[in-house]
Structure formats: C-alpha cells, structure tokens
Amino acid sequence: MEQKFVIYNTLKREKEVFEPLHPPHVGMYVCGPTVYGDGHLGHTRPAITFDLLFRYLTHIGYKVRYVRNITDVGHLENDADEGEDKIAKKARLEQLEPMEVVQYYTIRYHKAMEALNVLSPSIEPHASGHIIEQITTIQEILNNGYAYESNGSVYFDVVKYNKKHNYGILSHRNIEEMLNTTRDLDGQDEKRSKVDFALWKKASPEHIMRWPSPWSEGFPGWHIECSSMSMKYLGTEFDIHGGGLDLMFPHHECEIAQNTAAENKQVVKYWMHNNMITIGGQKMGKSLGNFITLNEFFTGSHKLLSQAFSPMTVRFFILQAHYRSTVDFSNDALLASEKGLNRLLDAYARIDKVPISETSSVDIASIRQKCYDALNDDLNSAITISYLFDVATTINSAIGGTAALTQGDIDEVKALFDIFLFEILGIKNEASSNENGLETFSKAIDLLLQIRAEAKANKDWATSDKIRDELNKIGFDIKDGKDGAEWKLKS
Incomplete structure (x- = not known):
C-alpha cells in the first residue's frame, strides 16, 4: 500500500504532504558534527532523528541521497565571527596538527554512530575539503551585490539583502530587533552592520588553518560550508535540510540568505528541526557544562548514572519521544527505557512459544497500517512504539492463555517487529546478532x-x-x- 508521508516544515511552521521535487529521488542534507570533542546525548538526537527519516523514506520506496557534513574548519568560539577556531584551539592545547584532531574525533564519532546503529550517509563531505567550492559561492554572492570585502575579509550584507528578501524567514526574527539586541564584538568596525556575518575571514598571524583566496589568506565562515556542499551534491533545488533546533538561528537562517543571494531562489523545500534534550529543564550542552558523553553512558562512569546503558537503550530513549518534542534526561527515564526495550525484545523472543489457535481474539491485521499512519504523521516514533507495546502484551497474553492468535496472526506479529522495531526504528536485536x-x-x-x-x-x-x-x-x-x-x- 502506498504511504502518504506528512512532514512538518519549519519554514512554514505547518505540516504538509511530502512531495519530492524529483520523485522517486530525494535529496536530504543534515548538519553533522563539529569534530573537536566527544559527542554528548544532545548531539545524538539529530543523528538518530534523521537516521529514522532516512530509513523510513527508503522503506516506503524513495531513493534518498543523504548528505551529512563534517565541520572541521571555520566554526569559531561562541558561534561568532571573532575568537579562535574550535578545531585549531583543540590542536593548540593538545599540541597536535588540526587534522589530527579532526581524524581522531571523526573516528570516535563514527564508532559511536555504528554503536547506535545509525546508518552511514550517502556522502559525508568535510568542510576543509571544499574550500574551492566555498570561495566560488562567496564570489557569486559578491557578484550579486549581497556581500562586501573589508580588510581582506568578506561579510554578508544582511541589511541590503533584507530590503529585497526576508532575513528572518526561518526563525521569524525581526531585523530591527536584531540590530538593537546584537552585541558588539571585537573587530566590529570591519562590518557595515553588526548583524552582518562572515563569509571569509582574513587569518591573523597566529591562526593555524588558512587557505589562499582572492581576498586574503584566510578561512571560510561557518555558515558558507553547508550552502556550498549541499548545492554541490544535491543541486540548487533539493528536498530536505535538517538539523537541531539550536541551529535554526543563526546557522540555518544564514544558509537561506546565502543560498538565495547566490541563486536568487529558495534552494530548500522542507526544513526539519529536532528539539533539544534537556537536563533538569536546561539545554544539554558543552557551553553549559551539563553534558554527558556517549562513552559515559556506555560505561556508566558519570555521577548522574546509576549504571551503564547500552547504545540501543540510548537510541530507544530518544525514539520514545516525538522528534519535535523536548526530552528531559534523567537516570530514571533511561532505566524506564531499558525496561521497555527489554519488554519488547523479550516478547519478540517468545513469539515461537505462542500456541496456534484456529480463531483470533485480537485484531492484529490493522496494527501494521496504524504503525504506518503514525510514521506518516510527521515521523511519530512514539506512537509507533506504543503500538508495538500493545503487540508485546498480546504475545504474552496468548502464551498465558488469555488471548488467541492464528498462524497468520503470529506471522504478522513477527513482521511488525521486523519492519518497525528493527528495520525502521533501527533497534538492533542484539540477542540474535550472533x-x-x-x-x-x-x-x-x-x-x-x-x-x-x-x-x-x-x-x-x-x-x-x-x-x-x-x-x-x-x-x-x-x-x-x-x-x-x-x-x-x-x-
């Protein structure tokens, strides 16, 4: 049965039927990690959210080109246009080459993704490997009059852009309010307006990572990498751009402005954002010092954890909530997720022990479409999991003699777990992995x-x-x- 998927478009702030630009092909770009340290639970949520989307679109018949970038240059401290590059700072502190830092943490990131059963993207470009493309995009923006050079750096002219287009279209921010609230930074005199952002920065003498350009020896700004790499691999019109809600402003807002300034059109059709993971009601993040690394989850070595939690428990914990809802971390919540996942896996292991009846006392046949309906409604993994818990209860009831299932029912029950729990939700049945x-x-x-x-x-x-x-x-x-x-x- 053909499935009609409904997606929440952050750009329009409403749900709409997903209609790819070039069916059955789908282009999807997701902002990946800045590889300068171990990932934490907050970083894991977008990886799992868009892995679920990748799996589901593929399952219902689309051919998905999934691009997820690696940020390894140009991401300055505090997401600003001044300060030290995060990779370069790590390299200086540890007396390493910047690319040693990148390689070390990229390998660790990939191992964590493998443990969490996150599928590899179709393409995983590095920002440092696409400097030429970024210079080309910057030159296009300059040629179209939406950027200017200042002392060897290049800045996007937000005020000029906003006269013809809408800077704030994604985050619904007002440029006048931004002018009044944006703080002054060192080097602000290079900019025409304090809301302008860097496309290219001239490197200071001590800056390690630098490349030649028409304007100076320097490095690209953080935002330009995603505009350049997404359009290189997905074209100047593609379907889905995703990432965490914390990237909506300024990163994704700046991307939209860059794309429009370079191509004079909207490049992305659907914008998707997963919500945050909080801890004690506060966003989990490195800047706040309240994060727990994945390795600490897997080993149980953090003071807030009573035990080690398997990667599949962490994945299940995240999938039990809708991707647009906030999830508040607690040790008790993880324990409940572990118990719930074990209940599903135990039920699956007991399917062969269900006695076969001539008649059925439960309507199993309708549950498959209910699971599809939940996922078709903006990827509602939480509702899908609730149906799987209902099926687990039915299995246990049938074994206990209070429910009756036919052979067809039993076959359907197994298919439900195979399709939704293992294939689409991506839970590894570790009991059967060996x-x-x-x-x-x-x-x-x-x-x-x-x-x-x-x-x-x-x-x-x-x-x-x-x-x-x-x-x-x-x-x-x-x-x-x-x-x-x-x-x-x-x-």
Whole structure:
C-alpha cells in the first residue's frame, strides 16, 4: 500500500504532504558534527532523528541521497565571527596538527554512530575539503551585490539583502530587533552592520588553518560550508535540510540568505528541526557544562548514572519521544527505557512459544497500517512504539492463555517487529546478532533446566534448588510454569 508521508516544515511552521521535487529521488542534507570533542546525548538526537527519516523514506520506496557534513574548519568560539577556531584551539592545547584532531574525533564519532546503529550517509563531505567550492559561492554572492570585502575579509550584507528578501524567514526574527539586541564584538568596525556575518575571514598571524583566496589568506565562515556542499551534491533545488533546533538561528537562517543571494531562489523545500534534550529543564550542552558523553553512558562512569546503558537503550530513549518534542534526561527515564526495550525484545523472543489457535481474539491485521499512519504523521516514533507495546502484551497474553492468535496472526506479529522495531526504528536485536553463539548458549541453559526438571521428578530438591539459585546468581530469571521452566536474562 502506498504511504502518504506528512512532514512538518519549519519554514512554514505547518505540516504538509511530502512531495519530492524529483520523485522517486530525494535529496536530504543534515548538519553533522563539529569534530573537536566527544559527542554528548544532545548531539545524538539529530543523528538518530534523521537516521529514522532516512530509513523510513527508503522503506516506503524513495531513493534518498543523504548528505551529512563534517565541520572541521571555520566554526569559531561562541558561534561568532571573532575568537579562535574550535578545531585549531583543540590542536593548540593538545599540541597536535588540526587534522589530527579532526581524524581522531571523526573516528570516535563514527564508532559511536555504528554503536547506535545509525546508518552511514550517502556522502559525508568535510568542510576543509571544499574550500574551492566555498570561495566560488562567496564570489557569486559578491557578484550579486549581497556581500562586501573589508580588510581582506568578506561579510554578508544582511541589511541590503533584507530590503529585497526576508532575513528572518526561518526563525521569524525581526531585523530591527536584531540590530538593537546584537552585541558588539571585537573587530566590529570591519562590518557595515553588526548583524552582518562572515563569509571569509582574513587569518591573523597566529591562526593555524588558512587557505589562499582572492581576498586574503584566510578561512571560510561557518555558515558558507553547508550552502556550498549541499548545492554541490544535491543541486540548487533539493528536498530536505535538517538539523537541531539550536541551529535554526543563526546557522540555518544564514544558509537561506546565502543560498538565495547566490541563486536568487529558495534552494530548500522542507526544513526539519529536532528539539533539544534537556537536563533538569536546561539545554544539554558543552557551553553549559551539563553534558554527558556517549562513552559515559556506555560505561556508566558519570555521577548522574546509576549504571551503564547500552547504545540501543540510548537510541530507544530518544525514539520514545516525538522528534519535535523536548526530552528531559534523567537516570530514571533511561532505566524506564531499558525496561521497555527489554519488554519488547523479550516478547519478540517468545513469539515461537505462542500456541496456534484456529480463531483470533485480537485484531492484529490493522496494527501494521496504524504503525504506518503514525510514521506518516510527521515521523511519530512514539506512537509507533506504543503500538508495538500493545503487540508485546498480546504475545504474552496468548502464551498465558488469555488471548488467541492464528498462524497468520503470529506471522504478522513477527513482521511488525521486523519492519518497525528493527528495520525502521533501527533497534538492533542484539540477542540474535550472533545466532550461532546464542543457539549454543541457549542449548546449554536448556540442558541445565532439563537436568533440574529430572531432579525435581526424582524429588531431588537440593539439586533442583541449587541449579535454580546458581543460575539466578549469575543473572538469569527462572520461572516455573505448567509447561516447564522458562528462563531469561535479568534486565
């Protein structure tokens, strides 16, 4: 059945039916990381959000070219036009070449994404590898009269641009208000207006990362990389641009201005933004010092964590909320996510134990479309997961004898998990990731339980209790039922 996907367009602040410019092909660009330090949970949310979108659009039949950039030059401290480059600062402090810093943290980022089961994008361009393209885009903006050179730097003329176009179209900010509220910075005298932003910066003598250009030896501003690389790989009109809500202003607002100034048209059709992860109601971020790195989640080494949490628990925690809603982190919330995920995976593992009935007492057939309906409504993973919990309850009820499922129902239940939990939501079924080892492991436990059953039949209660107690000590839950003992790993 063809699925009609509805997307929330941040540019228009409303939902609209997704209609690609060149179906079945979809161009999608997402702002990736600035690779100068270990990622935290807030950085993880856009990666997982747009991985979900990538997976879902592919699943419903689109051919998606997914471009996610690596920022490794030009991102100055405090997102301003002055200060030190974040990569260069890290390199100076650690006495490394800047590209050593980039390589080290890019590898760590990729390992974290692999652990979280985030698919690799189609193309992952580095800003430092596209200096020529950025210079070309800047020259186009200059030629069209929306930028000016000042002391070897090039700035975007926001005031002039706003006379013909709307600077603030995405964030709904008023330029007069910005002029009154934007703080003065060092080097402000180079700009015609304090709201103007850098396209190219002349490098100071101590600046490490620098390239030749028509204006000076220097480096590109932060915003120009995404305009240049997105249009290089997706063309001057493409479908989706995504990123975190914190990038809406100034980064994405500046991108729209650059794109329009260079091409004299809107380049992006749909803008998508995931909301923030908060901690104690405050945005999680490095600048606030309240972040927890992914490695700390995976090892449980942070003071706010009671234990280590698996990558799949972290992924599930993020997917349990709609991507446009704020998610407040707490240790208890992660524990609840771990318990919920284990409940789904346990139910999936027990599907083969469901007794087959001639008739059905539950309407399983309609749930598949309900899951699609939830995802078609602006990617509502939270509602999709709620339906999967309903299915898990049905599995357990059928095994307990309070629900009846036919063979067709059982096949559909398995398909629901395979399609929505594993393929689209991207949860790895780690219990089946090593099937041969798991099968051997399961047979060993089953053999112990068989020996225990024989001991019970012979009224050898000491042996029976010893097997149960020792398995319990090393992490197994043993439950006796009318059809024999069942086991599972403790959560």
